[in-house]
Amino acid sequence: MIRPDAPVLLEIRDLHARVEAKAILKGVNLTIRAGEIHAVMGRNGSGKSTLSKVLAGHPSYTVTGGSVTYRGENLLELDPEIRARAGVFLGFQYPVEIPGVSNLEFLRVSTNARRVHRGEAELDTFEFEDLVRERLQVVQMDPAFLERSVNEGFSGGEKKRNEILQMALLEPLVAILDETDSGLDIDALRIVAGGVNHLATPDTATLLITHYQRLLDAITPDYVHVMAAGRILRTGGKELALELEQRGYDWVDAELAALEGADADRQPAEVA
């Protein structure tokens, strides 16, 4: 839902980042207001996951320029756990397995960290059991998954549902979902999309990274961005995704070539 007067939650300006010596993000600009759903699409390797990890604070990525403001605060100087407690959530493209750490315990510690940050009381094990059982409904997940180690031996689709369960518990203000739809069967896709819609409110925003229109059929984006070579090359409404579905990404090469020929510092068009 686009409301020009809604508060800006996330403001990314000319963001540059590298991993080791390799520059990956080369000037990303993006403004996200409360209530909005943004989709980011683009070829494999264009930098979508990198953008999401930089926003979450992954230590392998070094920001080399630009700024990210989250609710008026410099996001980049916060440790990853502080960003999470403050309401930035990243649903991973490839959630890792953590053997030996109980999923239930992990979810409880993490939920309580966010609660304490919001000035709410920590939940004891019994109160948390109640909450988690209720939130399991959102993703229609079997409570048996709580007894296992975090993501250990989970199928691809089960890992993604576990990500959405975490999102349901943490109640983020900005949720970045990196290809949460990939690896899901048709029913699971519907459940996950239902969950995301259910959790989206006028006060929160969602950034969906996806390759497929089928997710955007279920979750209608307000904006669609096309990422290429580390920047946002084009922004449009939901029709842009349909256009991509038909035309593919060949046109990107021509535009990129033109861009690269122009002044290296030139900014691509931005939203809002």
Add this chain to the structure above:
Amino acid sequence: MSSPQAVGDLVSQPYKYGFVTDIETEKIAKGLSEDVVRLISSKKEEPAFLLDFRLRAYRHWLTMVEPDWAALGYPSIDYQEIIYYAAPKQQAKKASLDEVDPKLLETFDKLGIPLSEQKRLSNVAVDAVFDSVSIATTYKEKLAEHGVIFCSISEAVKEHPELIEAYLGTVVPSNDNYFAALNSAVFSDGSFVFIPKGVECPMELSTYFRINSGDTGQFERTLIVAEEGASVSYLEGCTAPMFDTNQLHAAVVELVVLDDASIKYSTVQNWYAGDENGVGGIYNFVTKRGQCRGARSKISWTQVETGSAITWKYPSCVLQGADSVGEFYSVALTNNRQQADTGTKMIHVGPRTRSTIVSKGISAGHSANSYRGLVQIGPKAEGAKNYSQCDSMLIGDQAAANTYPYIRSQQPQAAVEHEASTCRISEDQLFYLQSRGIGFEEAVSMMVSGFCRDVFNQLPMEFAAEADKLLALKLEGSVG
């Protein structure tokens, strides 16, 4: 910030028990000779059989050479530079705690082991050993009502010489190995536990070993006997001050269990480990062995080894009785320049004997952590079974982990199963936990304690939380 380097920093926490208690100590001159052995024995007013035992051990020790097969490297130990007897000057063990030097009580308070009546752990009796002597044993009377003997080994020598003579050196003979022989010659103090037939010990028993002097070796000796149908759970804890020299700790622990009896022996070892460059720290050379003499008897070793510069330790079970059971659960954490070579021996003698080995090694910094285990199935051990699981966790990329499982079977039908794994705490796993609001340190400690869970579950309830805390302590610290 949260790089693998920082994970390394995290486990290099300052040692909390490094203080020295300023107390007047009676020490003998350094060096080892037959006269020193006689002097120790006479100071302790020992009967002739014990002096003989010591002298035989000493003479045998002179003919032995220090073992060098372990994956350990350390400068050679000068046995003439060590003091073999040191005791706080308040002599003669006091009848009541009120008479114990307050400085000593304070020391144990500071270590988290309150000895004074009102502060005691409600269901744990404690024997507190300071340098070479036991300074206090709590709940003795209450235990005596059940026929349980729990006292220092020196007291047992005086009050129950027949038991000492009957059992001492019967599990670990005085010529068993270099360090056991040395211990047998000069052992100072330690605990003695005797659980009579049919008695289930009504509380946890615990011995706390504190090294205080800088130039003294500690040679403690523990003997636990559980008669038919008896059972006991025993825990030892240990700390030492920080010195920039190394102290030698060469202990011997012997366990004897008769028919249907069981001993659960847990250790939380936190000797000073030396600094980040490997200067100082305890050399811990320990011989621990239990004998399941009776049918259906059981010995379970659980150890959490976090300290010492060098650890050389293989708590073992000799499974003689038919259907007897041996267990070994171990967590060994090494950091900086620490070296640990630890494991177990399960010697299956009797029919249908069973053993379980679960070993978890965590290595950080430049440390080296080796598991060394032997499963031996003798010709009469029909239907014997062993299951071993050895997992290693590496933190950072400078640490080393090795596994040396030896299996010798003279029973074609025996079932011997061995599993091993190595994992590394990855940056991505830590980031995953952090991205859910969990702080870096807590993330590391969650992963480590998850890794150790199978072992912690074996600790007596009162101590499981303590062990978890100890590892967390070793892992705690400011990040970046």
